[in-house]
Amino acid sequence: MSVVRKTKSVKTLMSIFEASGSALSVVDLVEQLKVQMNKTTVYRILERLEGEGTIHSFIGSNGLKWYAKCSTCTKHEHDDVHPHFECRDCGKVECLEIEVTIPKLKNRLIESADVLLTGQCADCLN
Amino acid sequence: MSVVRKTKSVKTLMSIFEASGSALSVVDLVEQLKVQMNKTTVYRILERLEGEGTIHSFIGSNGLKWYAKCSTCTKHEHDDVHPHFECRDCGKVECLEIEVTIPKLKNRLIESADVLLTGQCADCLN
């Protein structure tokens, strides 16, 4: 694996994740950054940062890709059960720190568990 | 809601789901049926059958849509926790009948829980 260079674009993306408390969809990032960098660059940087362990990805309820820098995640802890919550009202997606226990399955080897919860977030509950 | 007509195409799709023990991706269905019906028709029938409660859908690990006729699912039970298992070797996707308990969250209302497990299926474990 090659070293990830700290280019202007990489720094921009990393600071966006630092500043954000929730997950970010690739579509939104591409849109938000379209004057500063090409969408191909966004895709490639996200891929690299994920390979590096800086961020992690998952699929939202509509099949689109999301990335987040989760506080509890470190480079080699990415295969534990780590649920995400998607608000049906405001569209916000958040990492959850709760534990979800997956029962062992006979005859099958579980290698990863993706849990996506959908509902109303704290802000939208009123 | 309008009545779903039992057209030739609808019958074809329903018998495919009856005969199949696992979930089916829309992509595969479109490919498999391309001589018999238009892909738009496949998409629309699946949508209707889901609305009717005959089948249910979920998103696979790559963000593509899958449908299955699950034995435990009836029309109004679609919001319970119902995990799916995707084999990383053969690509098969199955409905699981195990229960996954999602802890209650304060400040958030959980309306649905999608659980996708990935690993090796029974056939691929050798």
Add this chain to the structure above:
DNA sequence: ATTATTAATGCAACTTAGTTGCAAAAATAT
């Protein structure tokens, strides 16, 4: 059984997320 009504289908054109190859530019190493 014919006809009228309504729902379903095919088709072509479109939208959008994501990918690829390659030349140019920016980082880093020497």
Add this chain to the structure above:
DNA sequence: ATATTTTTGCAACTAAGTTGCATTAATAAT
């Protein structure tokens, strides 16, 4: 300062899914 390697922009592409509309098939009414 120069050489090396990585990253970027761009344009073109792929593939999943959607839409509008004219035609056809299914069902209801006569």
